[in-house]
Amino acid sequence: MKIIGIALLMMExxxxxxxxxxxxxxxxxxxxxxxxxxxxxxMEVAELFVLFFLLFLFLLNLLIFL
Incomplete structure (x- = not known):
């Protein structure tokens, strides 16, 4: 949960x-x-797909280690 908070704070x-x-x-x-x-x-469709795929992997990784 801290990782998500830090990432959102950095983005903000x-x-x-x-x-x-x-x-x-x-x-x-x-x-x-x-x-x-x-x-x-x-962004083209392929670029958006890669972006959302990487975000999905990031969130999946966070959920696995919770």
Whole structure:
């Protein structure tokens, strides 16, 4: 459970850092949020499959060791 919490905290901190850099560069908040999620919008089906497969393996590994 600690691993999930740490991973989520790291993701939250990195997204906040990315958003703050975009805002300091002059983007408004909506454009900064769009920039944060845009890499997932251009992924192809195979790339999304690999992403979700790796997330599934990560979660499965966590459940096995609980």
């Amino acid at each position: 901190c990195l997204m906040a850092f990315s958003l703050s850099i975009d805002i300091f560069q002059g983007f408004d908040v909506s454009q900064a949020l769009y920039n944060a999620v845009s890499p997932f919008r251009v």
